[in-house]
Amino acid sequence: MATLRRSSRSAGCWVRDTTAQGSPRYPARVANEKPEPMTQAQKTRLEAELAELEGPRRAEAVEAIATARGFGDLSENFEYHAAKNDQGLLEHRIRQLRDRLDRSTVIEKQKKGSDTVGVGSTVEISDERGEQMKIEISSVGGISPDSPLGKALLGAKAGDEVEVNAPKGSWRARVLSVGV
Secondary structure: OOEEEEOOOOOOOEEEEOOOOOOOOOOOOOOOOOOEEEOHHHHHHHHHHHHHHHHHHHHHHHHHHHHHHOOOOHHHOHHHHHHHHHHHHHHHHHHHHHHHHHHEEEOOOOOOOOOEOOOOOEEEEEEOOOOEEEEEEOOOOOEOOOOHHHHHHOOOEOOOEEEEEEOOEEEEEEEEEEEO
16 A cells, blocks of 8 residues: 655655555566476577577677767767667566576477377468468467467367467367477
8 A cells, every 4th residue: 555755856745655566557567477388499499599698699788888878978879879778678588588488397399290289389270261371389489379379279180170269359270280
Protein backbone atom coordinates (compact mmCIF):
# COMPACT_ATOMS: atom_id res chain seq x y z
CA MET A 1 0.00 0.00 0.00
CA ALA A 2 1.33 3.44 -0.91
CA THR A 3 1.86 6.04 1.76
CA LEU A 4 2.22 9.78 1.59
CA ARG A 5 5.50 11.52 2.37
CA ARG A 6 6.86 15.04 2.10
CA SER A 7 8.44 15.88 -1.21
CA SER A 8 12.15 16.60 -1.08
CA ARG A 9 11.86 18.95 -4.06
CA SER A 10 9.30 21.45 -2.92
CA ALA A 11 8.31 22.40 0.61
CA GLY A 12 4.74 21.74 1.68
CA CYS A 13 4.00 19.17 -1.04
CA TRP A 14 3.02 15.62 -0.35
CA VAL A 15 3.75 12.83 -2.80
CA ARG A 16 2.88 9.19 -3.00
CA ASP A 17 5.68 6.97 -1.68
CA THR A 18 5.88 3.91 -3.90
CA THR A 19 9.32 2.64 -2.98
CA ALA A 20 8.00 -0.51 -1.33
CA GLN A 21 5.75 -1.60 -4.18
CA GLY A 22 7.26 -0.23 -7.40
CA SER A 23 5.82 2.36 -9.68
CA PRO A 24 2.02 2.71 -9.57
CA ARG A 25 2.03 3.25 -13.32
CA TYR A 26 4.34 0.42 -14.29
CA PRO A 27 4.08 -2.67 -12.10
CA ALA A 28 7.26 -4.56 -11.33
CA ARG A 29 8.19 -7.07 -14.03
CA VAL A 30 7.72 -10.62 -12.86
CA ALA A 31 10.44 -13.00 -13.99
CA ASN A 32 9.27 -15.73 -16.29
CA GLU A 33 9.63 -18.94 -14.28
CA LYS A 34 8.30 -21.24 -16.98
CA PRO A 35 10.85 -23.89 -18.05
CA GLU A 36 11.96 -23.63 -21.67
CA PRO A 37 12.49 -27.01 -23.34
CA MET A 38 15.28 -27.18 -25.91
CA THR A 39 17.68 -29.67 -27.37
CA GLN A 40 21.37 -29.64 -26.44
CA ALA A 41 22.24 -28.23 -29.88
CA GLN A 42 19.79 -25.35 -29.40
CA LYS A 43 21.19 -24.61 -25.94
CA THR A 44 24.73 -24.62 -27.35
CA ARG A 45 23.63 -22.16 -30.06
CA LEU A 46 22.23 -19.78 -27.40
CA GLU A 47 25.37 -20.11 -25.27
CA ALA A 48 27.54 -19.25 -28.30
CA GLU A 49 25.43 -16.16 -29.05
CA LEU A 50 25.67 -15.07 -25.40
CA ALA A 51 29.46 -15.49 -25.41
CA GLU A 52 29.69 -13.37 -28.58
CA LEU A 53 27.49 -10.63 -27.13
CA GLU A 54 29.22 -10.53 -23.75
CA GLY A 55 32.70 -10.57 -25.26
CA PRO A 56 33.55 -8.79 -28.50
CA ARG A 57 30.18 -7.10 -29.08
CA ARG A 58 30.09 -5.56 -25.59
CA ALA A 59 33.67 -4.30 -26.03
CA GLU A 60 32.69 -2.75 -29.39
CA ALA A 61 29.74 -0.97 -27.76
CA VAL A 62 31.96 0.48 -25.02
CA GLU A 63 34.50 1.59 -27.62
CA ALA A 64 31.78 3.23 -29.75
CA ILE A 65 30.57 5.22 -26.72
CA ALA A 66 34.10 6.32 -25.87
CA THR A 67 34.70 7.42 -29.46
CA ALA A 68 31.40 9.30 -29.60
CA ARG A 69 32.21 11.12 -26.34
CA GLY A 70 35.20 12.64 -28.05
CA PHE A 71 32.95 14.39 -30.57
CA GLY A 72 31.99 17.10 -28.10
CA ASP A 73 28.81 18.25 -26.36
CA LEU A 74 26.81 15.17 -25.34
CA SER A 75 23.45 16.95 -25.43
CA GLU A 76 23.64 17.38 -29.21
CA ASN A 77 25.84 14.42 -30.04
CA PHE A 78 23.87 11.99 -32.22
CA GLU A 79 26.69 9.43 -32.34
CA TYR A 80 26.79 9.26 -28.54
CA HIS A 81 23.03 8.78 -28.21
CA ALA A 82 23.02 6.15 -30.98
CA ALA A 83 25.90 4.28 -29.30
CA LYS A 84 24.13 4.37 -25.91
CA ASN A 85 20.93 3.10 -27.56
CA ASP A 86 22.85 0.26 -29.23
CA GLN A 87 24.43 -0.60 -25.87
CA GLY A 88 20.98 -0.71 -24.24
CA LEU A 89 19.65 -3.06 -26.94
CA LEU A 90 22.73 -5.26 -26.54
CA GLU A 91 22.32 -5.46 -22.75
CA HIS A 92 18.61 -6.27 -23.18
CA ARG A 93 19.45 -9.17 -25.52
CA ILE A 94 22.08 -10.42 -23.05
CA ARG A 95 19.49 -10.40 -20.22
CA GLN A 96 17.03 -12.27 -22.46
CA LEU A 97 19.57 -14.96 -23.32
CA ARG A 98 20.66 -15.39 -19.70
CA ASP A 99 17.03 -15.74 -18.62
CA ARG A 100 16.30 -18.32 -21.32
CA LEU A 101 19.42 -20.31 -20.49
CA ASP A 102 18.63 -20.21 -16.76
CA ARG A 103 15.16 -21.61 -17.45
CA SER A 104 16.25 -24.12 -20.11
CA THR A 105 15.59 -27.79 -19.70
CA VAL A 106 17.52 -30.00 -22.09
CA ILE A 107 15.40 -32.64 -23.73
CA GLU A 108 16.45 -35.54 -25.88
CA LYS A 109 16.02 -34.93 -29.57
CA GLN A 110 13.51 -37.24 -31.21
CA LYS A 111 15.07 -40.47 -32.45
CA LYS A 112 15.31 -41.19 -36.17
CA GLY A 113 12.16 -42.89 -37.32
CA SER A 114 10.02 -41.39 -34.56
CA ASP A 115 6.70 -40.47 -36.08
CA THR A 116 5.45 -38.30 -33.19
CA VAL A 117 5.96 -34.51 -33.19
CA GLY A 118 8.02 -33.26 -30.26
CA VAL A 119 10.41 -30.40 -29.46
CA GLY A 120 13.24 -30.55 -32.00
CA SER A 121 11.12 -32.24 -34.68
CA THR A 122 10.97 -30.96 -38.23
CA VAL A 123 7.40 -31.17 -39.46
CA GLU A 124 5.94 -30.74 -42.91
CA ILE A 125 2.31 -29.61 -42.86
CA SER A 126 -0.28 -28.40 -45.32
CA ASP A 127 -3.02 -25.95 -44.46
CA GLU A 128 -6.64 -25.84 -45.62
CA ARG A 129 -5.69 -24.12 -48.90
CA GLY A 130 -3.11 -26.78 -49.72
CA GLU A 131 -0.08 -24.60 -48.97
CA GLN A 132 2.80 -26.64 -47.58
CA MET A 133 5.19 -25.50 -44.86
CA LYS A 134 8.24 -27.14 -43.35
CA ILE A 135 8.76 -26.02 -39.76
CA GLU A 136 10.86 -26.95 -36.74
CA ILE A 137 9.30 -27.15 -33.29
CA SER A 138 11.82 -25.22 -31.26
CA SER A 139 11.96 -22.33 -28.85
CA VAL A 140 15.23 -21.33 -30.53
CA GLY A 141 14.81 -20.21 -34.13
CA GLY A 142 11.66 -22.15 -34.95
CA ILE A 143 8.00 -22.46 -34.05
CA SER A 144 7.71 -22.27 -30.27
CA PRO A 145 6.07 -25.25 -28.58
CA ASP A 146 4.00 -22.68 -26.66
CA SER A 147 2.60 -21.03 -29.81
CA PRO A 148 -0.85 -22.04 -31.07
CA LEU A 149 0.68 -24.02 -33.95
CA GLY A 150 3.29 -25.64 -31.70
CA LYS A 151 0.68 -26.67 -29.13
CA ALA A 152 -1.54 -28.15 -31.83
CA LEU A 153 1.30 -30.14 -33.41
CA LEU A 154 2.92 -31.58 -30.27
CA GLY A 155 2.09 -35.27 -30.06
CA ALA A 156 0.64 -35.43 -33.58
CA LYS A 157 1.74 -38.10 -36.08
CA ALA A 158 2.10 -38.13 -39.84
CA GLY A 159 -1.37 -38.19 -41.40
CA ASP A 160 -3.07 -36.51 -38.41
CA GLU A 161 -5.19 -33.41 -38.88
CA VAL A 162 -4.87 -30.79 -36.13
CA GLU A 163 -6.92 -27.74 -35.18
CA VAL A 164 -4.81 -24.61 -34.67
CA ASN A 165 -6.53 -22.06 -32.40
CA ALA A 166 -4.75 -18.87 -33.47
CA PRO A 167 -5.65 -15.36 -32.24
CA LYS A 168 -7.06 -14.43 -35.66
CA GLY A 169 -9.18 -17.55 -35.88
CA SER A 170 -8.95 -21.32 -36.02
CA TRP A 171 -7.62 -23.25 -38.97
CA ARG A 172 -6.81 -26.86 -39.72
CA ALA A 173 -3.52 -28.39 -40.77
CA ARG A 174 -2.57 -31.88 -41.89
CA VAL A 175 0.76 -33.35 -40.80
CA LEU A 176 2.44 -34.69 -43.93
CA SER A 177 5.71 -35.90 -42.42
CA VAL A 178 7.68 -35.83 -39.17
CA GLY A 179 11.46 -35.79 -39.21
CA VAL A 180 14.32 -35.13 -36.89
